Amino acid sequence: MPRRRIIAGNWKMNKTPSEAVALCAELKDLVKNDAVDVVYCVPAIDIVAVVEAVKGTNVHVGAENFYIVDNGAFTGEISAPMLKDAGVEYVIIGHSERRDIFGENDILINQKVKKAFASGLTPILCCGESLALRKADTYKEWIERQITWDLDGVTADQVKKLVIAYEPIWAIGTGETATADQAEEVCGLIRALIAKLYDQATADEVRIQYGGSMNAGNAAELLSKPNIDGGLIGGASLKPDFGKIVNA
Numbered sequence: 001m002p003r004r005r006i007i008a009g010n011w012k013m014n015k016t017p018s019e020a021v022a023l024c025a026e027l028k029d030l031v032k033n034d035a036v037d038v039v040y041c042v043p044a045i046d047i048v049a050v051v052e053a054v055k056g057t058n059v060h061v062g063a064e065n066f067y068i069v070d071n072g073a074f075t076g077e078i079s080a081p082m083l084k085d086a087g088v089e090y091v092i093i094g095h096s097e098r099r100d101i102f103g104e105n106d107i108l109i110n111q112k113v114k115k116a117f118a119s120g121l122t123p124i125l126c127c128g129e130s131l132a133l134r135k136a137d138t139y140k141e142w143i144e145r146q147i148t149w150d151l152d153g154v155t156a157d158q159v160k161k162l163v164i165a166y167e168p169i170w171a172i173g174t175g176e177t178a179t180a181d182q183a184e185e186v187c188g189l190i191r192a193l194i195a196k197l198y199d200q201a202t203a204d205e206v207r208i209q210y211g212g213s214m215n216a217g218n219a220a221e222l223l224s225k226p227n228i229d230g231g232l233i234g235g236a237s238l239k240p241d242f243g244k245i246v247n248a
């Protein structure tokens with residue numbers, strides 16, 4: 001069965017609740033496409049308003065982060081049951097900004113992947129190398145290590161539902177996109193790793209996105225590659241351009 005395309009916006013720390021509702025209205029007709037899963041991953045404070053704003057449309061709502069415990073003394077955190085109850089379906093895990101700025105490591109990221117599945121949320125698991133690792137030509141080993149750690153103890157049935165986002169850090173928010181061939185090389189390598197860690201059927205089902213300065217101009221070429229099943233989009237997800245990416 002062909003894999004269904006998934007185009008997800010990562011709004012990061014942008015848009016107040018009222019601005020979020022206005023953006024949903026602006027994008028509503030532009031992101032229509034029954035052949036694509038469209039997801040808005042939005043700041044926690046926007047979730048309730050965005051779930052309401054996209055009701056009756058083809059848009060699904062995702063969160064950008066959560067903590068691994070259901071409730072308790074964790075000031076400032078939100079839990080998977082809270083997200084689920086609010087109508088969230090997807091959650092970004094292990095974004096390079098969480099890893100680099102907030103010190104999240106692969107042990108925590110692995111716990112988050114397992115907790116998301118246990119709570120009925122679909123993880124969008126991010127991986128990607130720095131410019132130094134790309135230049136040192138050790139990026140393949142790095143990605144394989146990240147994915148192997150992050151999926152420790154995750155079952156094949158769960159991986160079939162997983163979304164993996166390959167996001168080279170040097171391409172995030174920099175305007176510098178990986179070439180379609182560079183992106184395809186790593187997405188293919190991730191799929192081969194899933195076949196090795198699990199089996200070919202699991203590798204054939206897992207959806208792999210590219211992320212890193214994807215925009216209306218480069219999306220079609222990136223998305224034409226056999227191992228690229230979608231995109232995780234930062235900057236361009238806040239503009240009408242997002243509709244062009246959905247329909248690329």
Ligand code: PEP
Pocket residue numbers: 010167171172173174175211212213214232233234235236
């Ligand atoms: C991201 O942060 O997930 C991302 C891909 O950002 P941008 O599209 O702005 O590079």
